[in-house]
Amino acid sequence: MSTPRLFLDEFLAEGAEIPGTPAQAHHLGTVLRRAAGDAVAVFNPRDGEFAAQIVALRKDRCVFALGARLRAPRDEPDLRLMVAALKRDALDWVVEKATELGAGVIQPVFTRRTVVDRVNGERLAAIARGAAEQCERLSVPEIRPALPLHAALDAWDGAPLLVAAERRGAMPVGRAAAGLSLPCGWLVGPEGGFDGAELDDATRRPFVTAVALGPRILRAETAAVAGLAVLQALAGDWTAN
Known part of the structure; x- marks a missing residue:
């Protein structure tokens, strides 16, 4: 089972707990059938990509605990x-x-x-x-x-x-x-x-x-x-x- 990747326009750092959006909570819980404890990856161009774990998941609410950074940010083509x-x-x-x-x-x-x-x-x-x-x-x-x-x-x-x-x-x-x-x-x-x-x-x-x-x-x-x-x-x- 592949690890879902989620874009989060928040400050990302190892050890942080970051809330997701209601749409992400719905997608994870209803479409992908994920639950608390499952692995995800979160990313944005400013901070890079991090391994993460779902620590809370409800119908319209989710929270992720961030682990190690998987990829550093890099310049994107204009x-x-x-x-x-x-x-x-x-x-x-x-x-x-x-x-x-x-x-x-x-x-x-x-x-x-x-x-x-x-x-x-x-x-x-x-x-x-x-x-x-x-x-x-x-x-x-x-x-x-x-x-x-x-x-x-x-x-x-x-x-x-x-x-x-x-x-x-x-x-x-x-x-x-x-x-x-x-x-x-x-x-x-x-x-x-x-x-x-x-x-x-x-x-x-x-x-x-x-x-x-x-x-x-x-x-x-x-x-x-x-x-x-x-x-x-x-x-x-x-x-x-």
């Missing part, structure tokens, strides 16, 4: 995803996979062809937290409030941002990514692609480069994951020993 607000299942899937791929920031955006008009940030944050617990990373991506595309671009800090532009005759994404280093970002449009005028507006910005993902037209969620994988492989922490 890899960012800006993605058009997709339908619920597709966006949920993108957030889960982007977390597994090491994205540190996920910024949903509204475009002219976006088919949804709201994003449930709390649900996406919970999905990201669960994915981080499963994939053994120490951090949880920041899920930023959804913004219109132009507003998100206006607020961008100038780090290189590659945008999937499948019909622009753009350079291959591998060639563009090979010259990058983190921080950098990946921008993907909605199911119907970007409107021509909004793509023109994006690519006029000096930090934006249009790139192509090969000869096939990809679904938006596929493009999001494929681009992040390329950036991790060529500019991110997949290059580390």
Whole structure:
């Protein structure tokens, strides 16, 4: 039986007793059928990961006693995803996979062809937290409030941002990514692609480069994951020993 990992945004130290959240208590007791005395691991990017034991578990309350530190904190890659607000299942899937791929920031955006008009940030944050617990990373991506595309671009800090532009005759994404280093970002449009005028507006910005993902037209969620994988492989922490 695998040891559950739990993200706790509290100060973690050997010997401390730390309360969990009601959602964690429910998950441990009702879903995983754990009980007081069972082992867990708790983590955050500030303090690292610690072995722990459940010392109290009720329907909506749990407490953990922390043991030895298993992993020290480490720098996480500053890899960012800006993605058009997709339908619920597709966006949920993108957030889960982007977390597994090491994205540190996920910024949903509204475009002219976006088919949804709201994003449930709390649900996406919970999905990201669960994915981080499963994939053994120490951090949880920041899920930023959804913004219109132009507003998100206006607020961008100038780090290189590659945008999937499948019909622009753009350079291959591998060639563009090979010259990058983190921080950098990946921008993907909605199911119907970007409107021509909004793509023109994006690519006029000096930090934006249009790139192509090969000869096939990809679904938006596929493009999001494929681009992040390329950036991790060529500019991110997949290059580390």
